[in-house]
Amino acid sequence: MTHLRKLMLEELQLRNYAQNTIRHYIRAVEDFARRFHCSPDRLGPRHIREYQAELFNKRKLSANSVGQHLAALRFFYIKTLRRPWSLTDTPYPKKIRRLPTILSCEEVAQLLHAARTPAERILLMALYATGARRSELTHLKVSDIDSQRMVVHIRGGKGRKDRDVMLSPKLLTALRTHWRGYHRKSSTWLFPSNYRRQDRPIDTKTVWCACRKAAHRAGIQKPVHPHTLRHCFATHLYEAGVDLRTLQVLLGHEDLKDTLIYVHLSTPHLHATASPLDSLTLDDRPPGEK
Numbered sequence: 638m639t640h641l642r643k644l645m646l647e648e649l650q651l652r653n654y655a656q657n658t659i660r661h662y663i664r665a666v667e668d669f670a671r672r673f674h675c676s677p678d679r680l681g682p683r684h685i686r687e688y689q690a691e692l693f694n695k696r697k698l699s700a701n702s703v704g705q706h707l708a709a710l711r712f713f714y715i716k717t718l719r720r721p722w723s724l725t726d727t728p729y730p731k732k733i734r735r736l737p738t739i740l741s742c743e744e745v746a747q748l749l750h751a752a753r754t755p756a757e758r759i760l761l762m763a764l765y766a767t768g769a770r771r772s773e774l775t776h777l778k779v780s781d782i783d784s785q786r787m788v789v790h791i792r793g794g795k796g797r798k799d800r801d802v803m804l805s806p807k808l809l810t811a812l813r814t815h816w817r818g819y820h821r822k823s824s825t826w827l828f829p830s831n832y833r834r835q836d837r838p839i840d841t842k843t844v845w846c847a848c849r850k851a852a853h854r855a856g857i858q859k860p861v862h863p864h865t866l867r868h869c870f871a872t873h874l875y876e877a878g879v880d881l882r883t884l885q886v887l888l889g890h891e892d893l894k895d896t897l898i899y900v901h902l903s904t905p906h907l908h909a910t911a912s913p914l915d916s917l918t919l920d921d922r923p924p925g926e927k
Contacts, residue, residue, distance in 0.1 A: 641678060642667075645717045652716075653797050657772055665709035677710075678718055682726040685710060689727065700730040737868040738859045739902050745869055748848075751855035757847035759815045760828065764844070764863055766805040768870035768888055770795065771844045771863040777827040779816075784809055794889045802887050868902070875899045876906075 642663065649659045669688055670677045685707075692698045692706060707729055714720045740748065745765055752758035763774055773791050781790040787809075788801040812827070830837040844863050852861035859865075871884055885896040900906055 641676065641717065645713055648716045649712070655772075655793070655795065655797065661705065662709040662712055665706045666713045669706075669710060677713065682723065685727045689730075693730075700733050703730050704732060734898075736898065736901060738861065738865055739872050740857070740859065740861070740865065740869050742873060744855075744857055744859075745866070745873075747855040748851050748857060748861065751851045752847065753850060753854070755815065755818070757851065759811055760839075760844055760847050761851060761866065762808055762811055764848075764866040765870055766808040767791070767802045768867050769802070770867060771841045774863075775828060775838045775841050775844060777838075778825055779827050780825075782809070782812060782827065791889070798889060798891075800886065800889045868899075871896070871899045872902045876903050 645663065645666065646659065649662060654662070666677055669680070669684075672688055672691070673680055673684055688710075689703060689707065692703045693700075698706075707727065711722050711727075715722050749758055749761050749765070752761055760774070763769070763777075764771070767774070767789050769777075769789075769791055773794050776792070777789070778792075781792065782804065783790060784804065787804045787806075789804050791800050791802060794800060825836070826838040828839040830839050841863075848861060848863045848866070852859075867888070871888055874887070875881070875884060881893065881896050881900070884890075884899060885893050888896060890896050
């Protein structure tokens, strides 16, 4: 480990950044240094602008992905090197907010039934039943399943915040069957990485692959990934009448505006509003006829 990498890692850990964020920030700075074959402390705004342009034009990254790379570099220069950072010299790209893909309830059922194994099915069921992010799901412990209060404790979510979500009776039954059939009682993790190394949680890539393969087997043409089930969880609850404030708590959103996106995704909400075209009286004759 280089001296600069060690310093940056310490700064990130002191500020209690999530492990996923730490890995991304470290990799982004390493990629920046490799691009110029030079230690990053010897590079400046000119190199950052050139790197940013390359991310857009050559690597074809999205504006949000480029923004994440710049956030890593900004942390490195400000917090690790204690240098100024000018937004004028290195402006952040404007974020693009796209509406996520939503599956119908029928499509979610098809996805669950198409899972290759019972172990993969329980992963998908847990994602949909709790609305957890895949990193949160993989770090669930057996002790986080509170069958007395019928809640799931999600520890150290985004922003290092804990929250509780509902425990579905169907999920609890499936988890008990899964636990009896696939795990040793000594495992701490609800989803250990494998049967030999039960001291480690399952990898997030395993969850990703389980979701993608199930979508392919189900013949779902929409782009589906683990976060899709989190969006489905929220949208289907909103369509069932759950208020936005409750959704905000269940999802662990710090700002209510992040939860408002599910209003735009709600089909009944859209259908309840008539198009202005429907209020017009139109002549049914084809254009050009009198």
